[in-house]
Amino acid sequence: MRMLGRISRKPWMWSWTAAFVVWFATIMVTGGASTFDLSQAALTFAAFSIIVGIGQMFVITLGPGNIDLSVPSTMTLAGTLALKLMEVDNAMIVPGLVIAMITGVGVGVVNYALIKALRIPPIIATLSVSFIVQSAAIWTNRGLRIKPPSFLADFTTANTLGVPNVAIIALVISVFAWFLLEKTIYGRWISAVGQSMPAAKMAGIPVDGTRFVTYIFCAVLASLAGYLLACFSGGAALNMGSEYLLMSIAVVVLGGTAVAGGDSNVPGIWGASLFMFLVVSMLNTYGLGAGIRLIMTGLIIISVIMLAGGRAR
Amino acid sequence: MVRAAKFPWSTAASMTGDTLTAIVEVADAKVSFGAVKALDGVTLAIMPGECVGVVGHNGAGKSTIVSVINGGLTPHQGNISSDGERLARYGIGVARARGVRCVFQELSLCPNLTVIENTRILHRDLGGFGWRKRARKVIERSLDLVFPGHGIESDRSVGELSIAERQMVEIAMAFSDAGVAPRLVILDEPTSSLDAGLAEQMLGYVRRFVDAGGSVIFISHILNEILTTASRIVVMKDGRIVADRRSIDWTEHSVVESMGSVAKGEANRRAVRDLAGAPVVVEQIGPGLPFRAKRGEVVGLAGLAGHGQTRMLMKLHAAETSDWLARREATVAFVAGDRRLNGVFELWSILKNFSIGSLGDLTNRGVVDVAAEMERATDWKRRIDIRTQDLANRILSLSGGNQQKVLFARALSTRAPVVLMDDPMRGVDVGTKQEVYEIIRQQAASGRTFVWYSTEMEEVCLCDRVYVFRDGAIVAELEGDAVTEGNILAVSFRGAAA
Amino acid sequence: MRLTYSAEAVRLAIPALSLTVLLAAVFWLQPRAMSYVGLNLLFNLAVPIALATIAQMLIMAVNDLDLSMGTFVSFVACVAATFLRDTPLLGTLILAGVVGVYAAIGIVIHLRNLPSIVVSLGMSFVWAGLAVLLLPAPGGQPPDWVRVLMTAKPPFAPMAIIASIVIALVAHLLVMRSSLGVLIRGVGGNERSVERAGWSVLAARAAAYGLAGVFAVLAGIALVGLTTSADANIALRYTLLSIAGVILGGGEFIGGRVSPIGAVIGALTLTLAGSFLSFLRISPDWQIGAQGAILIIVLALRLLLARIEKREKAR
Amino acid sequence: DTSGKKIALSNNYAGNSWRQAMLTSWDKVTGEAVKAGVVAAADAFTTAENQATEQAAQIQNMILQGYDAIVLNAASPTALNGAVKEACDAGITVVSFDGIVTEPCAWRIAVDFKEMGRSQVEYLSKKLPQGGNLLEIRGLAGVFVDDEISAGIHEGVKQFPQFKIAGSVHGDWAQDVAQKAVAGILPSLPEIAGVVTQGGDGYGAAQAIAAAKRPMPIIVMGNREDELKWWQQQKEANGYETMSVSIAPGVSTLAFWVAQQILDGKEVKKDLVVPFLRIDQDNLEQNLANTQAGGVANVEYAQEDAIKVIEAAK
Ligand SMILES: Nc1ncnc2c1ncn2[C@@H]1O[C@H](COP(=O)(O)OP(=O)(O)OP(=O)(O)O)[C@@H](O)[C@H]1O
Numbered sequence A: 001m002r003m004l005g006r007i008s009r010k011p012w013m014w015s016w017t018a019a020f021v022v023w024f025a026t027i028m029v030t031g032g033a034s035t036f037d038l039s040q041a042a043l044t045f046a047a048f049s050i051i052v053g054i055g056q057m058f059v060i061t062l063g064p065g066n067i068d069l070s071v072p073s074t075m076t077l078a079g080t081l082a083l084k085l086m087e088v089d090n091a092m093i094v095p096g097l098v099i100a101m102i103t104g105v106g107v108g109v110v111n112y113a114l115i116k117a118l119r120i121p122p123i124i125a126t127l128s129v130s131f132i133v134q135s136a137a138i139w140t141n142r143g144l145r146i147k148p149p150s151f152l153a154d155f156t157t158a159n160t161l162g163v164p165n166v167a168i169i170a171l172v173i174s175v176f177a178w179f180l181l182e183k184t185i186y187g188r189w190i191s192a193v194g195q196s197m198p199a200a201k202m203a204g205i206p207v208d209g210t211r212f213v214t215y216i217f218c219a220v221l222a223s224l225a226g227y228l229l230a231c232f233s234g235g236a237a238l239n240m241g242s243e244y245l246l247m248s249i250a251v252v253v254l255g256g257t258a259v260a261g262g263d264s265n266v267p268g269i270w271g272a273s274l275f276m277f278l279v280v281s282m283l284n285t286y287g288l289g290a291g292i293r294l295i296m297t298g299l300i301i302i303s304v305i306m307l308a309g310g311r312a313r
Numbered sequence B: 001m002v003r004a005a006k007f008p009w010s011t012a013a014s015m016t017g018d019t020l021t022a023i024v025e026v027a028d029a030k031v032s033f034g035a036v037k038a039l040d041g042v043t044l045a046i047m048p049g050e051c052v053g054v055v056g057h058n059g060a061g062k063s064t065i066v067s068v069i070n071g072g073l074t075p076h077q078g079n080i081s082s083d084g085e086r087l088a089r090y091g092i093g094v095a096r097a098r099g100v101r102c103v104f105q106e107l108s109l110c111p112n113l114t115v116i117e118n119t120r121i122l123h124r125d126l127g128g129f130g131w132r133k134r135a136r137k138v139i140e141r142s143l144d145l146v147f148p149g150h151g152i153e154s155d156r157s158v159g160e161l162s163i164a165e166r167q168m169v170e171i172a173m174a175f176s177d178a179g180v181a182p183r184l185v186i187l188d189e190p191t192s193s194l195d196a197g198l199a200e201q202m203l204g205y206v207r208r209f210v211d212a213g214g215s216v217i218f219i220s221h222i223l224n225e226i227l228t229t230a231s232r233i234v235v236m237k238d239g240r241i242v243a244d245r246r247s248i249d250w251t252e253h254s255v256v257e258s259m260g261s262v263a264k265g266e267a268n269r270r271a272v273r274d275l276a277g278a279p280v281v282v283e284q285i286g287p288g289l290p291f292r293a294k295r296g297e298v299v300g301l302a303g304l305a306g307h308g309q310t311r312m313l314m315k316l317h318a319a320e321t322s323d324w325l326a327r328r329e330a331t332v333a334f335v336a337g338d339r340r341l342n343g344v345f346e347l348w349s350i351l352k353n354f355s356i357g358s359l360g361d362l363t364n365r366g367v368v369d370v371a372a373e374m375e376r377a378t379d380w381k382r383r384i385d386i387r388t389q390d391l392a393n394r395i396l397s398l399s400g401g402n403q404q405k406v407l408f409a410r411a412l413s414t415r416a417p418v419v420l421m422d423d424p425m426r427g428v429d430v431g432t433k434q435e436v437y438e439i440i441r442q443q444a445a446s447g448r449t450f451v452w453y454s455t456e457m458e459e460v461c462l463c464d465r466v467y468v469f470r471d472g473a474i475v476a477e478l479e480g481d482a483v484t485e486g487n488i489l490a491v492s493f494r495g496a497a498a
Numbered sequence C: 001m002r003l004t005y006s007a008e009a010v011r012l013a014i015p016a017l018s019l020t021v022l023l024a025a026v027f028w029l030q031p032r033a034m035s036y037v038g039l040n041l042l043f044n045l046a047v048p049i050a051l052a053t054i055a056q057m058l059i060m061a062v063n064d065l066d067l068s069m070g071t072f073v074s075f076v077a078c079v080a081a082t083f084l085r086d087t088p089l090l091g092t093l094i095l096a097g098v099v100g101v102y103a104a105i106g107i108v109i110h111l112r113n114l115p116s117i118v119v120s121l122g123m124s125f126v127w128a129g130l131a132v133l134l135l136p137a138p139g140g141q142p143p144d145w146v147r148v149l150m151t152a153k154p155p156f157a158p159m160a161i162i163a164s165i166v167i168a169l170v171a172h173l174l175v176m177r178s179s180l181g182v183l184i185r186g187v188g189g190n191e192r193s194v195e196r197a198g199w200s201v202l203a204a205r206a207a208a209y210g211l212a213g214v215f216a217v218l219a220g221i222a223l224v225g226l227t228t229s230a231d232a233n234i235a236l237r238y239t240l241l242s243i244a245g246v247i248l249g250g251g252e253f254i255g256g257r258v259s260p261i262g263a264v265i266g267a268l269t270l271t272l273a274g275s276f277l278s279f280l281r282i283s284p285d286w287q288i289g290a291q292g293a294i295l296i297i298v299l300a301l302r303l304l305l306a307r308i309e310k311r312e313k314a315r
Numbered sequence D: 001d002t003s004g005k006k007i008a009l010s011n012n013y014a015g016n017s018w019r020q021a022m023l024t025s026w027d028k029v030t031g032e033a034v035k036a037g038v039v040a041a042a043d044a045f046t047t048a049e050n051q052a053t054e055q056a057a058q059i060q061n062m063i064l065q066g067y068d069a070i071v072l073n074a075a076s077p078t079a080l081n082g083a084v085k086e087a088c089d090a091g092i093t094v095v096s097f098d099g100i101v102t103e104p105c106a107w108r109i110a111v112d113f114k115e116m117g118r119s120q121v122e123y124l125s126k127k128l129p130q131g132g133n134l135l136e137i138r139g140l141a142g143v144f145v146d147d148e149i150s151a152g153i154h155e156g157v158k159q160f161p162q163f164k165i166a167g168s169v170h171g172d173w174a175q176d177v178a179q180k181a182v183a184g185i186l187p188s189l190p191e192i193a194g195v196v197t198q199g200g201d202g203y204g205a206a207q208a209i210a211a212a213k214r215p216m217p218i219i220v221m222g223n224r225e226d227e228l229k230w231w232q233q234q235k236e237a238n239g240y241e242t243m244s245v246s247i248a249p250g251v252s253t254l255a256f257w258v259a260q261q262i263l264d265g266k267e268v269k270k271d272l273v274v275p276f277l278r279i280d281q282d283n284l285e286q287n288l289a290n291t292q293a294g295g296v297a298n299v300e301y302a303q304e305d306a307i308k309v310i311e312a313a314k
């Protein structure tokens, strides 16, 4: 009983509970026959939100006002550049990955340069950068869908022991992110900066360095997600990232990460990403339209933040 | 008569004759913030036509009693009556309706609004069409009365005014009359940013106001002002009133004596050491005397609170740290006094709050060595007696004093050769203080330098050398035997006394 | 109104200057714009943006941020193009109701001490959903009076200019001159001192949100009047436009420092920046990126001017 | 003679391969026309975001820039009417295509989107006389084309009642979104006989169905190269049969020539219809060969084609 009480106080519980309820409601439609397929699909598609969400979580952990709106266009540009470089050639997989990563680093550097040097609020700085990055994506190959190398296409769509490969990658990244946050000095630093910048400064933490690296990390994860998504869906499309703008913020918030910064939560992102996929599936399964679906999503976000995040004055 | 029009209640007060009742009376008020007893049974009555001067050391509870009288803080125990009737539900609204006004210690105007607009905020019933004109009249009249020739344009925003001008506006605002006339005006360190001329203008007005039957509570660290203006002086110490006499019965010396800390045992006094040959490890040149600290030295920063000591510490810190790259070997460590602002990380456990300062030593290729971290924390928990069952508890579960100890341990456990301390002993109990003093003494002996700002005289007297601050600059340097309470107070108050 | 050397005047000077520079550049590129019709064409779509910017500014005045502005304006546009025309009474009731919802959001945010960013993010989904339910496909028609109002051709100055001036003046009176405006900005500047003077901060925040709702409703109605029909996605970009408009106009994210006249100028500047870019005839590939670049340039200009101002003051 | 006339293209979105193909066709055809001196200029403009308000501003700018004709792919059929009316009042010829506008003063080169939806069901009824369950993939919620095609599909289902729509998802005309939405609903669906689509989403659906290891239904394609290629592979491997239908991006060039003809003083009916581009089992290879890798099957129009279309409408 004590244990139960303790778990219910964990911020990630809410997203996991919500995901489970929705999963259950969906499989009940077919009397449980769809359990395996639905779970597998959920894991596959949640994987992309998880990768992007983790990056966004690191940025949001930096404290109020920190947010990266350039995630979608970074995904698009990284996917486009990588597929263009690889030209369906299996031998070019690694260079493709490298170019995607370099794209991420570049976007992250520009983001933080604007925030720091021009003192533009992150929300506007990253938005401006996203426009420029989007233009760069259009300019590079004008929206042609180049196919991914066959090995990558097969790899991203295949399963290992019934678990989708992309979900395994997301798991590896999650473990890495969790390790960074919980076990390393860098994790302590971002959490400290997010709780109080002046206190972090006085504790001798290199505040700017920490924030700089975090913005880069977020952009690199977005690039990686773009690379994988482009391979998974058979080519980079100019609009392939747009879904992940609100998604990346929503999974972080629903996952129990404090919007006021300082407190991040990797397991919560899994719950929230699964939930975001499953809730659409459920509402589609029940034949509900786009309108109801949006309203429910909004109400759920507000309820979760009220239950988990609010504190009385 | 002009005077009667200015102070409309004066006739009413005199009509009641000798049977004067207190405007506000606080009986046996107790307030505590966690473990800190800010008020420990305070009884205070303010009569019409008197100016009560309140003095006491930093943190004595002066501002807290002000908040109680002002209605902003409900005491956890005790009751409040006004004009002879006991008020069960006393609050800001009730207090204001009874003519209680307050000038707070910290800026309490909205910096983004103009002087006129701030007047509007303060006077709730100034509204209606054309309020701007009325508000302007109200505040300008009051400013003219209190500070003739002030030269403040009332349609400038407060953020653009100088500190002194802001303080003038706040004071004038408290004395202004827009419907409900002020009867009791509380001034919490109102002259801290005014020069002698302006302060004298204000004090003159306070005297006239009191003569006309108004009441004032006047808090100041500048004893001269209190002695010349107050009709009664109350001395507070550790949340209690320890003396309450008519002001003619006080002298500057007796006030200092009654608020001064316990006479320190000679045991605390550190042996005079010869540091002439030690190398200088930190140096800062600013307005006033230059600042220097030598290896193994304990340098005190003294003077009244808020006269630039903290800023100096921040500057020393900024000069030795980088915002972009972590230094391999930290050269300074910092103990915060303002815990909330730049000390604790509220979401974290005690353990993490402790170790963040010395993580460099506790990590192996960037990975935190949890066992070593725990070992060191446990060691320090024992050494300075942090009262908690579990170091994994949240830092906020600790009492303020214990939080402060954690911050202390954070800095002392680093290998930095210089430790900057910003009044680090707030809320730390006596026994622990002695232990910390002992640690400081040992570490100084083994070559560590301490720069120590303290508002507690006892601590300042432990230093090898003391810089006294006034108005953002170092005005005096005391060394060895010259470091005495009397000397420091004398230098600190010199500006005001002149 | 005495405009002495005050922070407000300086704060206005910077956006006014950038608008003037931009306008001069547009006139130079396209002299045809220098006419009654030309000015109207340049600026009439700025009218709803200006209204939305004022709404966002009210929320920012109490140190909050509204991420649902765009979807809310879209939703209002859908209501205005359907109910407000077909059943004016019901339409009016709905619009009054959503203004109430806005005030309620302010209350909830204050009472539970929630981050406004997340609550408004959630609300943006709700408004979008309602709008899609109302108008699954674009359509509807504005009430005739709205159309007449928005296409009126007053003498001397085009409607767009007159409307912008009226909006700026009304918002200025409301936010800068009225008691309520003072209170709202006071909450942004120093919540504690407002509380100490005996005001209810809760009521002030609710009022700020409610007023923001009113301006956003007006933005939706004005928008339908210009476009002649609505759809669920019609004003999505207003969220970021309105934030950028407030910032360009000299407002700040925290501290209650806002300027309604500046905000309207900011909205006009953003609209004009778009025209400027299309007159420049940039290659289609880079047209999107140029919008980002111009945002950065204008904000950098702001920083530069603020620095100069600071230096002047320090002298 | 139109050699002194200037024509502008107002485009509301550039974020997918169809739009990019449309812009490329425009560039190619109008570039030649300008070089040949048929018109003085033919500039393309795209808005940063897919928003009617931004496009309305763009049109207003074009009025100021003094273009003689505006060729328009509209973000909304009605929300641009105000701006279009202003253009007409300024004496500018407005020709809308693909995303058409309802303002009466403008010309419309329309595709019968309803028929496009209905014909899909008709095709399926021929292939699957016994009927079955259909999965409908819709476009972007709240957009006109989505509503039209969907209405056509539902009309078709009414006409051929042996079909039943078992599930409906929004794929936003994007392969990855469609893939995700289909994968989500698929586990709870019964056996699917056919997938009706709106274009740009067929390949995503195929991938999701293949990943779920379900029997491949007849997926109506939308002329994208990846869709056609997949279809060709399936055809070679197991004789898979379907059809593909969409509007050709090159219709922008038809609109250009129509505008030119109007400027030239020709009398043109306000409503013109272009057939959608349909690819069937027998002409698949030929179309695939003509389609750029990663692009969309396309037809570009010449001046004579436009004249023919105009004559046919009379
Ligand atoms: N809301 C709060 N919650 C907890 N602690 C607080 C709070 N507000 C202030 N404190 C603590 O109370 C102390 C500040 O009280 P106050 O403002 O009266 O300063 P002080 O004791 O007069 O010190 P100084 O000499 O710096 O003026 C600080 O230690 C601060 O951390």
Ligand SMILES: Nc1ncnc2c1ncn2[C@@H]1O[C@H](COP(=O)(O)OP(=O)(O)OP(=O)(O)O)[C@@H](O)[C@H]1O
Residues within 6 Å of the ligand: B033, B034, B036, B037, B038, B056, B057, B058, B059, B060, B061, B062, B063, B064, B065, B105, B305, B427
């Ligand atoms: N909000 C609060 N939360 C926690 N502790 C507080 C708070 N306010 C005051 N205290 C503590 O209560 C004690 C009394 O503070 P108070 O502000 O009354 O002192 P003071 O006599 O006004 O000091 P000073 O001369 O520096 O103004 C201090 O120890 C302070 O740290």
Ligand SMILES: [Mg+2]
Residues within 6 Å of the ligand: B058, B059, B105
């Ligand atoms: Mg104090």
Ligand SMILES: [Mg+2]
Residues within 6 Å of the ligand: B062, B063, B064, B105, B188
């Ligand atoms: Mg005090």
